[in-house]
Amino acid sequence: MIEEVIADFSAQMKATEESLRRDLSHIRTGRANTALLDGVMVDYYGAMTPLNKLATLSAPEVRLLVVQPFDQSAVGIMEKAILASGLGLSPVNDGKILRVPIPELTEERRRDLVKQVRREGENHRVAARNHRRDANEMLKELQGEKEITDDESRRAQEKVEELTKLAIQHLEDIVKAKEKEVMSV
DSSP, rough: OOHHHHHHHHHEEEEEEEEHHHHHHHHHOSSSGGGGGGTTTTEEEEEEEHHHHHEEEEEETTTTEEEESGGGGGGGHHHHHHHHHTSOOOEEESOEEEEEEEOOOOHHHHHHHHHHHHHHHHHHHHHHHHHHHHHHHHHHHHHHTTTSHHHHHHHHHHHHHHHHHHHHHHHHHHHHHHHHHHHOO
């Protein structure tokens, strides 16, 4: 019983870390990264389709993304989707492919992005604490139902606390690395 609770808790913590990594990959750093375009949806023949399903995305240069559509007739709608995405990117359409230059970030914009990174980090730390609370509630429930002893419950809660501290430290490390990446020119 205890092992199941702790295994489930560990899996939730790993998922929280991966979620933070994924969410931070969408924050622009001034460096070309195909993950910037992951959230772009294209109205392709009436169906909202992710851009990365309709084209090959690449970053051949530090400040350039290239979108090469599988269907050449979709270049125009892909361009409109990137413009409408709110990313502040202006693709250059040559009729066959889209070149998306990544503009240099200003110091003020970098500071705003760092605030956004910290906000995401805090949201994920709160999620980690909520997972801890849920795991502790499950342990107390097991203790109340007399499936585990008081000592087993206390030791398991200490293990949950230890795993929580480790996970929060990992989340903070991820946030610090992203902050450093955003602030580097």
